Amino acid sequence: MARGSENRGRLLLIILVITSLFLITLDLRGVSVIGGLKTGTQSALSPIQNVGSIVLSPVRNFFSDIIHLGRTRSEMEALREENGKLLTQLRERRSIDAQLEQLRGALDLAGKAEFKVVNARVISQGATTSFTQTITIDAGSDNGIRPNMTVINSYGLIGVVKTVYPSSALISLTSDPSFRIGVRVAGSQQIGILSGQGTRKGVLQLLDNQSTIKVGDILVARGSVNNRPFVPGVPVGEVTSVDNAAGAVTQTADVRFFANFSAISVVSVVLKGPDVDPRDALIPAKPVPTPVPTVTVFVTPSQSPSPNSAGSN
Amino acid sequence: MSTRKISLSALLFLLVYVVQEALVTQLHIAGGGFSLFLIFALLWAALSTPDIGALTGFVAGFLIDLSQSTSGAVGQWTFVLILVGFGISYLGLGYENVRMNPFTITLLVTSSVVVARVMYVLLSLLLGEKVGSFISIITSLLIGALWSAAIVPILMPLVARANDVIDDSRHRL
Numbered sequence: 010m011a012r013g014s015e016n017r018g019r020l021l022l023i024i025l026v027i028t029s030l031f032l033i034t035l036d037l038r039g040v041s042v043i044g045g046l047k048t049g050t051q052s053a054l055s056p057i058q059n060v061g062s063i064v065l066s067p068v069r070n071f072f073s074d075i076i077h078l079g080r081t082r083s084e085m086e087a088l089r090e091e092n093g094k095l096l097t098q099l100r101e102r103r104s105i106d107a108q109l110e111q112l113r114g115a116l117d118l119a120g121k122a123e124f125k126v127v128n129a130r131v132i133s134q135g136a137t138t139s140f141t142q143t144i145t146i147d148a149g150s151d152n153g154i155r156p157n158m159t160v161i162n163s164y165g166l167i168g169v170v171k172t173v174y175p176s177s178a179l180i181s182l183t184s185d186p187s188f189r190i191g192v193r194v195a196g197s198q199q200i201g202i203l204s205g206q207g208t209r210k211g212v213l214q215l216l217d218n219q220s221t222i223k224v225g226d227i228l229v230a231r232g233s234v235n236n237r238p239f240v241p242g243v244p245v246g247e248v249t250s251v252d253n254a255a256g257a258v259t260q261t262a263d264v265r266f267f268a269n270f271s272a273i274s275v276v277s278v279v280l281k282g283p284d285v286d287p288r289d290a291l292i293p294a295k296p297v298p299t300p301v302p303t304v305t306v307f308v309t310p311s312q313s314p315s316p317n318s319a320g321s322n
Numbered sequence: 323m324s325t326r327k328i329s330l331s332a333l334l335f336l337l338v339y340v341v342q343e344a345l346v347t348q349l350h351i352a353g354g355g356f357s358l359f360l361i362f363a364l365l366w367a368a369l370s371t372p373d374i375g376a377l378t379g380f381v382a383g384f385l386i387d388l389s390q391s392t393s394g395a396v397g398q399w400t401f402v403l404i405l406v407g408f409g410i411s412y413l414g415l416g417y418e419n420v421r422m423n424p425f426t427i428t429l430l431v432t433s434s435v436v437v438a439r440v441m442y443v444l445l446s447l448l449l450g451e452k453v454g455s456f457i458s459i460i461t462s463l464l465i466g467a468l469w470s471a472a473i474v475p476i477l478m479p480l481v482a483r484a485n486d487v488i489d490d491s492r493h494r495l
Contacts, residue, residue, distance in 0.1 A: 018371075018372055018373045021377070022404070022408055025376055025379075029383070029397045029401035034388075034397075035397075035398035036396040036397055037395050037449070043396045047396065050389070051390045054344060057340060058343065058348070102466040133391070135343075135391040138452055139391050139392045139394065139460065140435075140442075140446070140458075141393040168396070172390070174390075177390075179390050186452040206454060207458035207459075216361070256444050280455040
């Protein structure tokens with residue numbers, strides 16, 4: 010009896026494993042039923058994610074505050090004095106302000122480059138079940154978004170549209186391990202391939218073995234044919250260290266992306282690129298150090314009072 | 323298994339799946355956070371027989387495969403979770419001191435989360451997908467394990483209770 014049950018269990022396990030392998034095969038062969046299932050799931054979840062995004066907005070900021078506790082401690086101390094209602098209002102206001110700030114920056118960048126963009130809110134981030142770096146936005150094919158469109162924010166390149174659903178879209182971030190982009194070093198015009206590494210740091214490989222780069226060099230997107238997937242001139246990142254290995258054919262370098270992927274709330278999808286390559290016009294201006302006034306004090310020693318005059322007083 | 327058990331279990335799994343996709347993914351949690359649904363599914367499997375564990379893995383894996391944040395081939399997580407679901411329930415079945423001890427259940431589920439994610443990475447590599455640098459994978463696995471170890475004790479009473487109600491049995495947790 011027990012043996013029969015054990016055999017049935019093994020049979021079930023084998024059937025399930027074969028089914029899963031069958032699913033993998035179907036998906037890799039591009040069978041549309043599987044893709045349709047995924048699209049259907051996303052379409053069904055998208056409205057719930059939108060509601061969740063609104064409901065969780067204050068809580069999301071709370072988690073963010075915990076991560077940056079040292080930086081926001083003084084703000085938190087000040088807010089503690091406020092009453093509960095005002096605290097809630099303030100948190101909501103901060104969230105909206107941050108989104109507006111990001112939106113204004115993205116629009117400034119898009120306006121300077123003459124991009125035609127559609128703005129969208131980030132409604133979810135890639136789950137831990139996947140080792141990929143993705144976000145989902147609340148705009149999709151209904152808003153004119155198509156696969157392989159460039160996604161930017163106020164700092165520069167965020168990623169590229171990977172999958173589009175009617176009311177949402179999945180964005181592959183520049184930090185994604187599978188992400189590759191042709192970049193140009195601003196100023197020197199050298200070209201290379203930048204690869205994501207799963208963190209905020211990317212690796213640049215120059216294509217020409219005669220080229221050299223240095224720390225502080227700014228990288229911009231080189232652009233693609235018909236501006237898809239990449240529009241030209243969008244700032245990508247800054248070289249933080251250069252690998253000068255003796256045996257290497259070409260130079261490689263570590264690059265820090267301009268965009269902070271953990272704090273994205275609003276992005277812009279470029280629907281139409283510029284007619285003319287903006288070249289280096291979109292590169293953020295380097296911060297100018299604030300001059301510190303130097304005060305020079307001249308001291309002339311006065312004659313020390315004589316004991317006699319002190320005594321007379 | 324009766325129709326009542328199947329429908330109640332399916333409803334519960336869908337509910338947790340929606341919570342994961344609509345709420346948990348919205349939180350900016352340190353280190354990439356955790357998958358509530360994955361932990362829930364493995365906890366459920368740990369409290370079940372190997373047959374149910376494998377079926378649980380199949381359903382949970384298929385739902386994760388349908389998630390928009392999963393970029394691998396559909397069936398990848400299904401394959402991984404069938405094996406891990408079967409394995410975790412098989413491990414707990416013969417040892418009552420494992421199944422009835424919250425500490426060992428936590429250890430079992432946490433290590434299963436890590437094993438499942440390692441298997442997923444290996445399968446991704448076999449299928450020719452990019453999985454990122456070694457350091458980022460190790461970091462993600464470690465942080466995922468820590469989060470799982472923190473979440474399992476919180477989730478365990480609820481899952482055990484739901485399992486009892488649906489299964490009409492008693493787990494002395």
